[in-house]
Amino acid sequence: MVWSYVMVLVLCVAVAPSLTAASDPELIFAVVLKISKDRHQVTAQVAAASTTTESALIPSDQVMDNLVWNKLEICHALRAEAFKTQDGYRIVSVKAIDAGMLPMSLQAIAGDCLIKKAIEFAPLVD
Numbered sequence: 176m177v178w179s180y181v182m183v184l185v186l187c188v189a190v191a192p193s194l195t196a197a198s199d200p201e202l203i204f205a206v207v208l209k210i211s212k213d214r215h216q217v218t219a220q221v222a223a224a225s226t227t228t229e230s231a232l233i234p235s236d237q238v239m240d241n242l243v244w245n246k247l248e249i250c251h252a253l254r255a256e257a258f259k260t261q262d263g264y265r266i267v268s269v270k271a272i273d274a275g276m277l278p279m280s281l282q283a284i285a286g287d288c289l290i291k292k293a294i295e296f297a298p299l300v301d
Contacts (some may be wrong), residue, residue: 185188199266204277205232206285207251212243219253221264227280232264243271250288251275252277 182215199222208229209218232255238244243253252274257264274285 200258201264203255203257203264204272204281205253205255206274206277206281206288207232207247207249208288209251210247210249214239214247216263217247221282222278222281223257223259223264227278227284231262232257233260233264234266235270238266241268241269250285250292252281252285258295 185203192240203221203223204269205217207217210216215233217234219230219232221232221295232253235243252272253269254272254276255264255266255269257266274282274289275284290294
C-alpha cells in the first residue's frame with residue numbers, strides 16, 4: 176500500500192516538469208514571405224530551436240487584433256512566441272523587429288527579400 180503511494184508521488188514529480196514545459200510557448204524569429212488576403216495565415220521563414228524552415232504562422236485571436244499583425248507586409252522581421260502545431264506555428268504574441276536583430280540564419284533571407292521588393296517597386300518610382 177505504501178509502495179503504491181510512493182510510486183504515484185514519484186510519477187507525479189517526474190511528469191510535472193514535462194507538462195509545464197509543453198505548455199510554454201516557444202520563442203521564434205521569422206521573415207514574412209507571403210501573406211494571405213484575410214491574414215489568417217502567413218508563410219514565413221522561421222528560425223526556432225537552431226533550425227530554419229519555411230512554415231505557416233497562424234495568429235491567435237489576440238494577435239489578429241494586434242496592430243503589428245494588421246500592418247504586416249512581405250519582408251517584415253518578427254519575434255514571436257508560438258506553439259508548434261501540425262499546420263505551422265500558432266502565434267500567441269508578436270513584435271516587429273529590425274532585420275539586424277534576427278538570427279544570422281535569417282538575416283541573409285531578410286536582405287534578399289528586401290532587395291527583391293526594392294527591384295519590384297523601383298520602376299514605379301518614376
